[in-house]
Amino acid sequence: MEESKMNNAAKDGGEKQSKKAVITVVGHDSIGIIAGVAAACAEFGVNICEITQSVLSDYFVMIMIVDIDGLVGDFSAFVDAMAAHGRERSLEIRVMHENIFDSMHEI
Amino acid sequence: MLNIKAIKETVNMIREENLDIRTVTMGISLFDCQCDDTDRLCGKIYDKITKSAGRLTSVTRELEKRYGIPIINSRVSVTPISYMAGGIKSVDDCVKIAKTLDRAADELGINFIGGYTALVQKGATDSAKLLIESIPEALSQTGKVCSSVNVASTKAGINMDAVRAMGNVIKETAYLTRGSGSIGCAKLVVFANVPEDNPFMAGAFHGAGEPERVINVGVSGPGVVAAAIRRAGDCDLSAVAETIKKTAFKITRVGQLIATEAAQLLDVPFGIVDLSLAPTPAVGDSVARILEEIGLERCGAYGTTAALAMLNDAVKKGGVMASSSVGGLSGAFIPVSEDAGMIEAAACGALKLEKLEAMTAVCSVGLDMIAIPGDTEADVISGIIADEMAIGVVNSKTTAVRVIPAYGCSVGDEVSFGGLLGTAPVMAVNNYSPAKFISRGGCIPAPIQSLKN
Structure with missing residues (x-):
């Protein structure tokens, strides 16, 4: 109920209907980071649209743009689950709704 | 259209450069709480505030999560308490209202509530005088109440009687809260040309020209x-x-x-x-x-x-x-x-x-x-x-x-x-x-x- 109201607010508040989110992952590089994040997304019915990733002196940085149209459950549960997934692997994982980027960078 | 450069810039602002939303403040009018009986007035004020802002902190937490940006404070500002004139017949009445505001803030889980306020730039009503007199006691007996007094404006000039009074009020507040670094004075502002829609403490209050409730x-x-x-x-x-x-x-x-x-x-x-x-x-x-x-x-x-x-x-x-x-x-x-x-x-x-x-x-x-x-x-x-x-x-x-x-x-x-x-x-x-x-x-x-x- 709260979530559906939240989605409506996002639609009306933003300039266009918006169903994407951005996931950023930062931490020490290790094997299987992308696999783990992708699996966690799949569990929530979140589709990956784009990945930009690099490793700079053992530091792993990834930005994923994901489609949350088919999100199972509410957005904040997804945010919490991804953050928890990150903590278990000593990674910092943030999920942000795309409206914040549109607001800030588009006139 | 999302682009990686913009994403990096925004994330960097939040992660490295302390970008945050400092406060989401709900302004609440208390005019409909007016009452001759101080205890009933306090009851009405408590109910109005807790009912109006009951979901404030949960909504700000939700938005914080949605956009990944810290929202540091959720706060409430109310109609200047000196306007609640019917229920103010003594300094003790004022302090009682301050304690009511404090309880409401505790119930809502917010860190400050503003509006223990008097506007006296041209002169003080009886209730405004009592409220000003009560400020040291009120700030020493509450933790979350913020107080402000507007003593001057470009339109009205400077009320020097109020300026003189505030010197004493500040000293007295410092003394009564001496056990904690005179912290009472950190919650007390003296203004000229005070804005009536300010969301920041300690000077926030909900002006007379504002709607029933508002988000600033x-x-x-x-x-x-x-x-x-x-x-x-x-x-x-x-x-x-x-x-x-x-x-x-x-x-x-x-x-x-x-x-x-x-x-x-x-x-x-x-x-x-x-x-x-x-x-x-x-x-x-x-x-x-x-x-x-x-x-x-x-x-x-x-x-x-x-x-x-x-x-x-x-x-x-x-x-x-x-x-x-x-x-x-x-x-x-x-x-x-x-x-x-x-x-x-x-x-x-x-x-x-x-x-x-x-x-x-x-x-x-x-x-x-x-x-x-x-x-x-x-x-x-x-x-x-x-x-x-x-x-x-x-x-x-x-x-x-x-x-x-x-x-x-x-x-x-x-x-x-x-x-x-x-x-x-x-x-x-x-x-x-x-x-x-x-x-x-x-x-x-x-x-x-x-x-x-």
């Missing part, structure tokens, strides 16, 4: 501005001003987004975005550091007032296009104890009270969160207030005084208030007496520039 949002972001100037490199001041404008635009857009959505989710009208640069004691979240980034060795050096004037103006110019409605204080804040760079500058002697006074002529607030010696006379504090009010009245702008005569402390000591209120080095004041001037009382008439009609 205060943004922050000194760290983001300082970093942008650093990145801009060795450019001239026009380019620095442009950089500040662009950054302020982006910061304010986030405030506008949060404000619009919070208002919609709470089913309360959106009021204003206050586009202030509000520092915190955290490293990298300082307005003083922006001035130093512009090119001053220390905040307080000659050039500080000019740099601050440019900063304040550029913030407004950038922010005003980013929001559908700008209000509150909107500009750069210079609270000494809440700003790591200001604390350092004051402690090393680069920043003096006189320089701070000059700075208040070109920025959005006034002498803010400044610790002064505990033995400073009430008349001297009234003199400080009178000077600051004159700057506001003559320049048709808001000015304020929030000084803490820290009980038992002298110049060189440090007073710690904890949390966002920070740590203040006790600064020297000029102790030559203005006693005769202050004791004259009466009113300094409105300046000629008030006659605009």
Whole structure:
């Protein structure tokens, strides 16, 4: 109920209907980071649209743009689950709704 | 359309440069609580506040999660309590209402509630007089209540009787809260030209011309501005001003987004975005550091007032296009104890009270969160207030005084208030007496520039 109201607010508040989110992952590089994040997304019915990733002196940085149209459950549960997934692997994982980027960078 | 550069910039602002939403403040009218019986009045006030803002903290937490941006405070401001005249027949009645506000704030899980306020720029009603008299007691018996008194305006001039009274009120508040660094004074502001829609504490209240309920949002972001100037490199001041404008635009857009959505989710009208640069004691979240980034060795050096004037103006110019409605204080804040760079500058002697006074002529607030010696006379504090009010009245702008005569402390000591209120080095004041001037009382008439009609 709260979530559906939240989605409506996002639609009306933003300039266009918006169903994407951005996931950023930062931490020490290790094997299987992308696999783990992708699996966690799949569990929530979140589709990956784009990945930009690099490793700079053992530091792993990834930005994923994901489609949350088919999100199972509410957005904040997804945010919490991804953050928890990150903590278990000593990674910092943030999920942000795309409206914040549109607001800030588009006139 | 999402692009990686924009994403990186936004994430970096939040992660590295302390970008946050400083406060989502719900303004609540208490006019419908009017009642002759103080206990019934308190009951009505408690019910109105807790019912109106019951979902405030859960909604801000939800938005914080959705957008990955910290929302530091959820707060409530109410109709100035001195307007609840029917239920105020004694100082004790006022204190009872203050305690009610405190209980409501506890129930809501918010950190401050503003509106223990009187507007007396032209004269004080009986209830306003009682409220002012009650402030020391009220602030010493509550933890979350913030108080403000408007003693001057460009239209009305300066009410010097109120200025004199406030010197004593501040001293008394410092004494009654001496056990915790005279912290009561950190929750008490004396204003000229107070805005009625300010979301920032301690000066927030819900003005008489405001709707039943309203959502006002205060943004922050000194760290983001300082970093942008650093990145801009060795450019001239026009380019620095442009950089500040662009950054302020982006910061304010986030405030506008949060404000619009919070208002919609709470089913309360959106009021204003206050586009202030509000520092915190955290490293990298300082307005003083922006001035130093512009090119001053220390905040307080000659050039500080000019740099601050440019900063304040550029913030407004950038922010005003980013929001559908700008209000509150909107500009750069210079609270000494809440700003790591200001604390350092004051402690090393680069920043003096006189320089701070000059700075208040070109920025959005006034002498803010400044610790002064505990033995400073009430008349001297009234003199400080009178000077600051004159700057506001003559320049048709808001000015304020929030000084803490820290009980038992002298110049060189440090007073710690904890949390966002920070740590203040006790600064020297000029102790030559203005006693005769202050004791004259009466009113300094409105300046000629008030006659605009």
